[in-house]
Amino acid sequence: DADVTQTPRNRITKTGKRIMLECSQTKGHDRMYWYRQDPGLGLRLIYYSFDVKDINKGEISDGYSVSRQAQAKFSLSLESAIPNQTALYFCATSDSRQGHNEQFFGPGTRLTVL
Amino acid sequence: SQQGEEDPQALSIQEGENATMNCSYKTSINNLQWYRQNSGRGLVHLILIRSNEREKHSGRLRVTLDTSKKSSSLLITASRAADTASYFCATDGGSRSRLTFGEGTQLTVNP
Numbered sequence: 001d002a003d004v005t006q007t008p009r010n011r012i013t014k015t016g017k018r019i020m021l022e023c024s025q026t027k028g029h030d031r032m033y034w035y036r037q038d039p040g041l042g043l044r045l046i047y048y049s050f051d052v053k054d055i056n057k058g059e060i061s062d063g064y065s066v067s068r069q070a071q072a073k074f075s076l077s078l079e080s081a082i083p084n085q086t087a088l089y090f091c092a093t094s095d096s097r098q099g100h101n102e103q104f105f106g107p108g109t110r111l112t113v114l
Numbered sequence: 115s116q117q118g119e120e121d122p123q124a125l126s127i128q129e130g131e132n133a134t135m136n137c138s139y140k141t142s143i144n145n146l147q148w149y150r151q152n153s154g155r156g157l158v159h160l161i162l163i164r165s166n167e168r169e170k171h172s173g174r175l176r177v178t179l180d181t182s183k184k185s186s187s188l189l190i191t192a193s194r195a196a197d198t199a200s201y202f203c204a205t206d207g208g209s210r211s212r213l214t215f216g217e218g219t220q221l222t223v224n225p
Contacts, residue, residue, distance in 0.1 A: 043157070101147075101206045101211075101213055105157045107156050
């Protein structure tokens, strides 16, 4: 969905490096999410934000941190990357006013940690 | 553990056939959603069914929900090669809850 953009789209980095993945949206949604997807698996929630000042851990937050700089921007950081963080990362948004949590996904960032 | 579990993990059919995918979940839900993912791309929302609904249609898609059995099925009729993708169910517990995704069914439609 072009309304949700992620940068970079691909990144190769080395163990121990700090990495930031960025997500921007033009949908005007208040809620934003970060997921990771590993081969053959579904999505696992890393962090989510219901508003700029409302940030929550998901099921696999260890090793990650986030920042909600504005309603439209939600970034994910890996403070010290490790190889098992190699995965496909997705940002998503939803509008709490809709009442049903339909989510809109970005195109993903493929991260490889060597 | 995953709220939604899908069955089968992989399904291969011929163009024109129907494809049925099933999803089971464990706790009460506000709604259940189905998403599609083309290889390596972001998920796209297909259809949503609320907990008080039993069946819903959208084009060639038919979704059923049985809350007594905590299960849902997605039927794609008259499949096309372009339907080849992974399909995920996701459950929403409502209010401040988050979506919980199943592990997906990989559908291959052979021309």
